[in-house]
Amino acid sequence: MLAIALLPGVVRAEGGNAVSPWFYFSQPGLPREQVLADLDECSELAGVVQPPRADGVYTPDPIGAATVGFLQGMQRGEQRRNMIGAAYRKCMALKGYARIAMSKDEAKTLYAGSADERRARIADLALQPSQKPRLDP
Amino acid sequence: MIARALTSVAAMLMVLSPARATEVLTSVPTVLAADRAYILVRIGERVPGAWNQLMLSPYDEMAEDLRGRGRAKGNPLPSGADDRVLIGPGKPLGEESHVRTYLIAITPGRYVLSNSATTCFCLGSFQFEAAAGQITDMGTIYIGAENGSSPWAVLARLRSAPDIEDLPYAVADAMAVYPWKEGMTVPASLVTLPRQPATYRAAPRLGNHFGKLLNRALPLGGRP
Numbered sequence: 001m002l003a004i005a006l007l008p009g010v011v012r013a014e015g016g017n018a019v020s021p022w023f024y025f026s027q028p029g030l031p032r033e034q035v036l037a038d039l040d041e042c043s044e045l046a047g048v049v050q051p052p053r054a055d056g057v058y059t060p061d062p063i064g065a066a067t068v069g070f071l072q073g074m075q076r077g078e079q080r081r082n083m084i085g086a087a088y089r090k091c092m093a094l095k096g097y098a099r100i101a102m103s104k105d106e107a108k109t110l111y112a113g114s115a116d117e118r119r120a121r122i123a124d125l126a127l128q129p130s131q132k133p134r135l136d137p
Numbered sequence: 138m139i140a141r142a143l144t145s146v147a148a149m150l151m152v153l154s155p156a157r158a159t160e161v162l163t164s165v166p167t168v169l170a171a172d173r174a175y176i177l178v179r180i181g182e183r184v185p186g187a188w189n190q191l192m193l194s195p196y197d198e199m200a201e202d203l204r205g206r207g208r209a210k211g212n213p214l215p216s217g218a219d220d221r222v223l224i225g226p227g228k229p230l231g232e233e234s235h236v237r238t239y240l241i242a243i244t245p246g247r248y249v250l251s252n253s254a255t256t257c258f259c260l261g262s263f264q265f266e267a268a269a270g271q272i273t274d275m276g277t278i279y280i281g282a283e284n285g286s287s288p289w290a291v292l293a294r295l296r297s298a299p300d301i302e303d304l305p306y307a308v309a310d311a312m313a314v315y316p317w318k319e320g321m322t323v324p325a326s327l328v329t330l331p332r333q334p335a336t337y338r339a340a341p342r343l344g345n346h347f348g349k350l351l352n353r354a355l356p357l358g359g360r361p
């Protein structure tokens with residue numbers, strides 16, 4: 001299973017959010033096991049998202065073909081990260097989580113350490129009451 | 138002895154012969170095949186001039202996943218059965234008021250409305266039984282991106298976050314399912330054939346086996 005902590009692009013809003021590029025999900029009052037299950041399910045569902053296949057570009061020159069392939073690969077990677085981020089946010093929103101802005105330093109602290117440590121911290125933070133304004137889902 | 142051997146071979150061939158695959162019908166058959174299920178479905182225009190695709194997948198209600206995949210890996214389909222039914226490609230039976238009507242012959246069984254061209258309804262969709270020898274009327278289905286581009290009021294009000302709407306391929310589709318009711322178009326040529334409205338039940342979840350964006354179908358009838 002793909003843990004959320006292994007997907008930094010998911011929680012960093014690669015596309016750039018107008019309010020904050022750093023955020024976490026919040027839903028105080030849930031059992032902690034439920035939060036962990038929701039994190040895992042959304043990671044699993046969103047982690048397999050694939051962008052549509054780009055049409056091939058014919059280039060007779062092998063170097064040109066390699067360059068086109070490299071650039072298409074880079075673009076496809078960025079698109080995939082964006083789509084995974086969007087899918088993850090949708091999944092968490094449908095499960096009732098609010099998206100809350102945080103600072104870059106808070107994000108660094110949240111995502112430090114091993115995958116299990118990050119997962120536990122993300123769940124703990126989701127359960128804490130927050131007075132911060134909500135972002136769009 | 139020889140006759141018994143031939144009978145055994147014939148029986149084996151019957152078991153091994155693949156079921157007929159999905160067939161989009163462009164005319165109404167005079168008689169329905171007893172070993173086939175038929176679905177009648179109306180699909181609304183996606184945006185003016187562009188049409189939707191909807192995939193149905195065989196569903197394991199207990200495992201809450203597509204048969205032969207993920208949590209339902211232990212419940213594979215028999216050889217030759219439809220592992221997916223695509224609605225949208227192919228010539229419709231008719232088109233009226235920005236809605237196309239399709240009649241499709243499929244393998245009988247339980248199906249889930251699994252995904253559109255861009256989006257898996259993995260977080261909640263609908264399942265129904267397509268019975269052999271009759272037409273199951275799925276009603277009317279509207280699908281459109283959650284960015285206000287849909288011409289249908291039920292979908293046009295749905296928006297995504299502005300940063301998501303700015304990204305390519307990141308806006309999920311929404312889906313509204315309206316079960317059959319009086320007043321929906323039924324081609325005159327199939328009025329005399331056996332036809333039952335689909336009995337929809339919630340399909341709480343399914344795996345994202347085709348790598349699509351994520352969403353949940355709107356409640357039946359598009360109610361908020």
